[in-house]
Amino acid sequence: MKALVWHGTADIRCDTVPDPRIEDGRDAIIKVTACAICGSDLHLYDHFMPGMKSGDIMGHETMGEVVEVGRDNTALKVGDRIVVPFTITCGQCDQCRRGNFSVCERSNRNRKLAETAFGHTTAGLFGYTHLTGGYPGGQAEYLRVPFADATHIKVPHGVSDETLLFLSDILPTGWQGAVQCDIQPEDTVAIWGCGPVGQMAIRSAILLGAKRVIAIDRVPERLAMARAGGAETIDFSQDNVVSRLNDMTGGKGPEKCIDSVGLEAHATGSLDSMYDRVKQAMMLETDRAHVLREMIYVCRPAGVLSVPGVYGGLLDKIPFGAMMNKGLTLRTGQTHVNRWTGDLLRRIEEGQIDPSFVITHTVGLEDGPAMYRTFRDKQDGCIKVVIKP
Incomplete structure (x- = not known):
């Protein structure tokens, strides 16, 4: 065959x-x-x-x-x-x-x-x-x-x-990513990545009753598809994601955050992304954790981080103190x-x-x-x- x-x-x-x-x-x-x-x-x-x-x-x-x-x-x-x-x-x-x-x-x-x-x-x-x-x-x-x-x-x-x-x-993966958030009717859900899983997560979050869904990517076709599915969008090549999300939520941050990107996160001009690429090249870490860092910083205290994006090995510079002190819940898994x-x-x-x-x-x-x-x-x-x- x-x-x-x-x-x-x-x-x-x-x-x-x-x-x-x-x-x-x-x-x-x-x-x-x-x-x-x-x-x-x-x-x-x-x-x-x-x-x-x-x-x-x-x-x-x-x-x-x-x-x-x-x-x-x-x-x-x-x-x-x-x-x-x-x-x-x-x-x-x-x-x-x-x-x-x-x-x-x-x-x-x-x-x-x-x-x-x-x-x-x-x-x-x-x-x-x-x-x-x-x-x-x-x-x-x-x-x-x-x-x-x-x-x-x-x-x-x-x-x-x-x-x-x-x-x-990809449909049950996007769905599980949204279900793990325990979405409530007043929630704003931020979704990093508008590839296939992110698109399914957007529609799943809306089906599960989210008040707002904000999707983050830089590819015009993906952002357009996200808007067609009912999401507001942020182009991370044009805007600082953390600042923009805080502006859009009155400084509170989204209650729920979904990482639909995983280990190959891209960023535009960020120091942590350049750091990750150097460490990858030197075989000192395997995965690029830019999206996880952003989610931890911007998520509203007592919020939920859901990670359907795939990770394979070792990450560096995770702000775990921020995660613990903000009382965030992390849910992951294939x-x-x-x-x-x-x-x-x-x-x-x-x-x-x-x-x-x-x-x-x-x-x-x-x-x-x-x-x-x-x-x-x-x-x-x-x-x-x-x-x-």
């Missing part, structure tokens, strides 16, 4: 690789009908995340049709249409029973590596480094789904792939996808949200390598790329 394969920094190729096969009785094989490039994939493309090996298949936003089912999998049958959550979940461990699917205790087949890096294992993830299991991803013609009786979202026929695909990651998808599928079917609004480019697998660069460099108005194998 054809698949998008990682060969090193900024080196993704469309290669011919072996077809997946059933390896366990709970497995399923799907024929991929749609997949997407995620902002988290760019962390691998730029090689900010450790644990990648040449030959790894990319991708963790995938859906398709079941073409083969393991002997012990009674939840699926050939012909079922499913979206595949990016988190691989056994459905049986203590964390899965609690609904904490992104920290499943059984699905990471390289759990010793994860325990060394993080203290405890996380769930296995598709197409996302050997720290999370080294599982082949879904930017391919076919995908093996481990623990497929638990790791799936069964979806109806007759609704487009484009409408349902983002149940795999997305517990299956915790939210039943409600989100209902909202899609009822017309409350159509996640396909974020798509700007649709291509075949052979065009995937070039689209990685287009997406990373924000060229051609690119906000979200869907791939049709």
Whole structure:
């Protein structure tokens, strides 16, 4: 089959690789009908995340049709249409029973590596480094789904792939980012990053009843999309974010802050951003923490910081004294996808949200390598790329 394969920094190729096969009785094989490039994939493309090996298949936003089912999998049958959550979940461990699917205790087949890096294992993830299991991803013609009786979202026929695909990651990720804020009717919610996750967080915060949503980015197309979704916007290349947010909130700051950026934060002319880039180059830190610092400084005392943006390693110069003395609450985590998808599928079917609004480019697998660069460099108005194998 054809698949998008990682060969090193900024080196993704469309290669011919072996077809997946059933390896366990709970497995399923799907024929991929749609997949997407995620902002988290760019962390691998730029090689900010450790644990990648040449030959790894990319991708963790995938859906398709079941073409083969393991002997012990009674939840699926050939012909079922499913979206595949990016988190691989056994459905049986203590964390899965609690609904904490992104920290499943059984699905990471390289759990010793994860325990060394993080203290405890996380769930296995598709197409996302050997720290999370080294599982082949879904930017391919076919995908093996481990623990497929638990790791799936069964979806109806007759609704487009484009409408349902983002149940795999960015819609529940934006939703969890907003839910973690415990949004109240009088709240102002500030959201850093107007990429795909930020766009979903904007609409989620509005659906959850926020009084105001203020979105921060510098890319005109992203800012325009944020305004179309109901947000006020700040262009951080033109304004000081902390000063502007204080002005917009009467000096109080937003009650809730969401980091939809993660480890590759950009800033315009800030000393801390230059500091981060120097330390990254010297391998003295792995992640750029500019957004986290801004959120801590500007968030209203007793407010909430929610971090759906991905971080991979070590940060420096975090103003933790400000966080503690202001009484801020920090909530983080990879997305517990299956915790939210039943409600989100209902909202899609009822017309409350159509996640396909974020798509700007649709291509075949052979065009995937070039689209990685287009997406990373924000060229051609690119906000979200869907791939049709």
